Amino acid sequence: MLITARDVPEKGARVLRICGDLGNEAMNEFVEELGDLLGMDGGRVVLDFAEVGMLCSRALGALVQSHQRFTQRRGGHILIAAPDPNVEQVLRVTNLHRVMPIHPSVEGALETFASSTIPLTRRGTAPESR
Numbered sequence: 001m002l003i004t005a006r007d008v009p010e011k012g013a014r015v016l017r018i019c020g021d022l023g024n025e026a027m028n029e030f031v032e033e034l035g036d037l038l039g040m041d042g043g044r045v046v047l048d049f050a051e052v053g054m055l056c057s058r059a060l061g062a063l064v065q066s067h068q069r070f071t072q073r074r075g076g077h078i079l080i081a082a083p084d085p086n087v088e089q090v091l092r093v094t095n096l097h098r099v100m101p102i103h104p105s106v107e108g109a110l111e112t113f114a115s116s117t118i119p120l121t122r123r124g125t126a127p128e129s130r
Contacts (some may be wrong), residue, residue, distance in 0.1 A: 001026035003033045011110045013044040015081075019051040025085035031062045040072045043077075045070070046109040047100070050082035055090050067099055079109040 002022035016037055022030055038045065051104060070076040081103045083091060091097050103109035 001029055001035065003030070005037050008110055011044070011114050012077075013046060013110055013113050015046045015102070015106055015110075016049055017048040021054045023054060023056045024058060027056070027058045027062065030059060031065075032064050034062060035069075036057055038066055038076070038078075044113045045076060045078045046103075046106055047078060047080045048082060048106050049080055049084070049087055050106075052087055053084055055087055060090070060094055060096065063096060063100065067096075071099075077113075079103055079112060081106040081109040 001018070001022065004016050004017045004019075006017070007013075012034075014037075016034070018030075020026060067078055071078060078092065078100045079102075080097075080100050082105050083102060088102060091100075091102060101112075103112060
């Protein structure tokens with residue numbers, strides 16, 4: 001399992017590309033890396049699941065914890081992009097798609113951020129007045 005990050009400044013977002021299955025053997029690394037990459041305050045993040053073939057229950061728990069820590073406590077926003085049909089089904093059955101919306105592509109998720117009113121500012125800082 002490998003997670004790579006790239007910033008997309010024109011969309012005010014960061015894309016985390018996750019490569020490999022998220023089974024029990026990858027959980028410690030997944031939780032640690034995801035926590036580090038989501039450690040910033042607020043912001044917009046797209047989780048690119050195009051190369052994730054399966055999720056174990058611990059991975060679902062890690063996603064829930066990450067969502068709580070990053071969005072509810074830090075004012076961030078997370079979208080999931082390009083999941084495999086089986087992974088998408090798991091996300092929908094567990095209702096995770098309600099808190100982390102699913103998009104068919106990374107580009108589509110980034111466009112959602114670009115066309116939305118989701119703030120670019122970090123939680124606790126007011127947007128500058130014009």
